[in-house]
Amino acid sequence: MALEAMTARARLEATLDAGTICELFEALCGGDPLSFPGYMSKLEAQREKTGMREALLCAQGEIDGMRAVVCVLDGGFFMGSMGYAVGEKVARCAEYAMAERLPLIIFSASGGARMQEGVVSLMQMAKTSAAIERFKNAGGLFISVLTHPTTGGVAASFASLGDIMLAEPDALIGFAGPRVIEQTIGQTLPEGFQRSEFQQEHGFVDQIVPREEMKKTLSQLLRLHGFGKSEVRA
Amino acid sequence: MIRETLSELERVEKRLTTAGEEERAHLLFEQAALMHRLENLTAEQKVLLARLPRRPKTMTYINALFTDFFEQRGDRQCREDRSIVGGIAMFHGQPVTVIGHRKGATIEENMACNFGMPGPEGYRKAMRIMHQAEKFGRPIITFIDTPGAYPGMEAEERGQGEAIARNLAEMSCLRVPVISIITGEGSSGGALAIGVADRILMLENAYYSVVTPEGCASILWKDAKKRGEACAALGLTAQDLYRLGIIDGIISEAVGGAQRDLPGLLDAVDSAIRDALAELMPLSGEELVQRRYEKYRGI
Numbered sequence: 156m157a158l159e160a161m162t163a164r165a166r167l168e169a170t171l172d173a174g175t176i177c178e179l180f181e182a183l184c185g186g187d188p189l190s191f192p193g194y195m196s197k198l199e200a201q202r203e204k205t206g207m208r209e210a211l212l213c214a215q216g217e218i219d220g221m222r223a224v225v226c227v228l229d230g231g232f233f234m235g236s237m238g239y240a241v242g243e244k245v246a247r248c249a250e251y252a253m254a255e256r257l258p259l260i261i262f263s264a265s266g267g268a269r270m271q272e273g274v275v276s277l278m279q280m281a282k283t284s285a286a287i288e289r290f291k292n293a294g295g296l297f298i299s300v301l302t303h304p305t306t307g308g309v310a311a312s313f314a315s316l317g318d319i320m321l322a323e324p325d326a327l328i329g330f331a332g333p334r335v336i337e338q339t340i341g342q343t344l345p346e347g348f349q350r351s352e353f354q355q356e357h358g359f360v361d362q363i364v365p366r367e368e369m370k371k372t373l374s375q376l377l378r379l380h381g382f383g384k385s386e387v388r389a
Numbered sequence: 390m391i392r393e394t395l396s397e398l399e400r401v402e403k404r405l406t407t408a409g410e411e412e413r414a415h416l417l418f419e420q421a422a423l424m425h426r427l428e429n430l431t432a433e434q435k436v437l438l439a440r441l442p443r444r445p446k447t448m449t450y451i452n453a454l455f456t457d458f459f460e461q462r463g464d465r466q467c468r469e470d471r472s473i474v475g476g477i478a479m480f481h482g483q484p485v486t487v488i489g490h491r492k493g494a495t496i497e498e499n500m501a502c503n504f505g506m507p508g509p510e511g512y513r514k515a516m517r518i519m520h521q522a523e524k525f526g527r528p529i530i531t532f533i534d535t536p537g538a539y540p541g542m543e544a545e546e547r548g549q550g551e552a553i554a555r556n557l558a559e560m561s562c563l564r565v566p567v568i569s570i571i572t573g574e575g576s577s578g579g580a581l582a583i584g585v586a587d588r589i590l591m592l593e594n595a596y597y598s599v600v601t602p603e604g605c606a607s608i609l610w611k612d613a614k615k616r617g618e619a620c621a622a623l624g625l626t627a628q629d630l631y632r633l634g635i636i637d638g639i640i641s642e643a644v645g646g647a648q649r650d651l652p653g654l655l656d657a658v659d660s661a662i663r664d665a666l667a668e669l670m671p672l673s674g675e676e677l678v679q680r681r682y683e684k685y686r687g688i
Binding site for chain 2: 188191239268270281285286307311315328335344359
């Protein structure tokens with residue numbers, strides 16, 4: 156069983172030290188480039204339901220005293236789907252982290268690209284991947300944390316590009332959804348297919364980290380990349 | 390409907406070649422009426438044209454527009470994926486790397502290339518030869534025509550998502566010109582994975598979409614038959630994408646589709662590539678990477 160969904164807000168609070176959370180680009184919203192039938196009212200309903208403006212929450216804060224940029228996709232907002240706003244926030248956070256020389260951590264939970272913004276959503280895959288790559292090439296540390304579920308255009312863009320790839324236990328992770336695969340091959344998928352443990356076994360995840368150990372693991376990784384206070388051995 | 394109109398038109402045109410004076414006048418009138426029905430197509434009709442089995446394919450362009458094509462096979466890790474074809478070729482005296490989705494015209498041919506639906510190995514092969522193009526300073530031309538990345542078990546086991554993501558990231562940093570032409574179906578991440586480019590061109594009746602229209606219809610309206618509505622809503626035609634500023638140009642097709650005037654089409658594609666190369670070749674690697682970054686950053 157995948158872990159219970161966690162709101163992006165709760166995830167930020169569980170990851171960053173109390174009192175250090177400073178939200179980034181919170182006012183950023185997308186448009187309705189295609190005037191897609193029903194999109195705006197659906198989006199409004201998602202906003203009312205979650206109290207969020209968009210599916211991605213971004214913040215700067217500290218993990219055990221070490222500064223970091225943390226982004227969290229909320230699977231409860233439009234299935235965590237990526238349209239312009241999500242893509243733009245990821246790109247801005249990568250650029251911000253690059254300018255400030257901060258590590259970037261993104262928790263993903265997404266059904267993929269947001270259909271209602273059409274090719275604009277598709278292009279966010281290219282945009283976020285380009286921004287993350289630029290950040291990484293400049294020496295930035297990008298930790299990607301895959302949570303349940305991470306699929307489609309998010310799995311096929313920034314979420315798969317971590318220098319370090321972490322996953323929560325039993326999260327569904329893959330490009331094509333299980334239903335689509337079952338339709339293609341005409342049989343049911345084996346137990347555990349596309350789950351975190353499967354992804355680790357096939358070489359796509361460094362470690363599966365239980366939720367209660369996530370902050371400790373992130374803290375360890377930041378220290379290992381030199382973000383901790385210099386500790387001189389006596 | 391559009392297929393019926395097309396075959397009716399072909400029947401009339403065939404008869405025209407042998408018709409006598411009197412019948413001829415009648416047939417010409419019929420031809421004009423049929424041609425008229427093929428103008429101002431709906432998005433759904435364009436999608437059907439983009440999927441016609443007789444539509445010119447990547448190999449049509451490679452064989453006609455390039456000389457000395459040397460195919461490069463394999464991802465150097467585990468497999469040769471025939472749904473993507475790529476290699477080195479000459480284009481008007483300029484060595485280039487050319488890559489495209491491979492579709493067949495018959496069921497047999499399509500089985501051999503998995504209907505143009507690549508697995509991760511196809512994308513990794515494409516990236517391998519793109520890096521080689523960069524090493525030798527060759528511009529890259531990609532032809533996009535796929536119903537999507539293959540949604541199969543093995544593809545998932547071998548990291549379909551990772552392979553696409555890596556291509557998007559690495560193509561954004563290529564220090565040589567990249568020109569992409571969507572010639573038929575441009576479906577989702579499976580198309581984009583060889584389409585991060587400095588110039589994106591589209592054939593008049595090609596489509597480029599975040600999801601297949603059928604997929605969109607079944608997700609949104611729980612009814613794959615509402616394809617027409619999905620096609621209209623998704624803004625997937627060349628004209629829509631040009632308006633949105635996502636593509637840089639549209640290559641005209643004959644009335645009734647690209648297959649109706651191959652020489653004219655090849656001429657148009659040839660000059661579109663030449664124009665794009667003329668603009669891009671003088672730019673340095675840094676300029677190309679910076680401009681490409683800004684291009685996508687602005688979407």
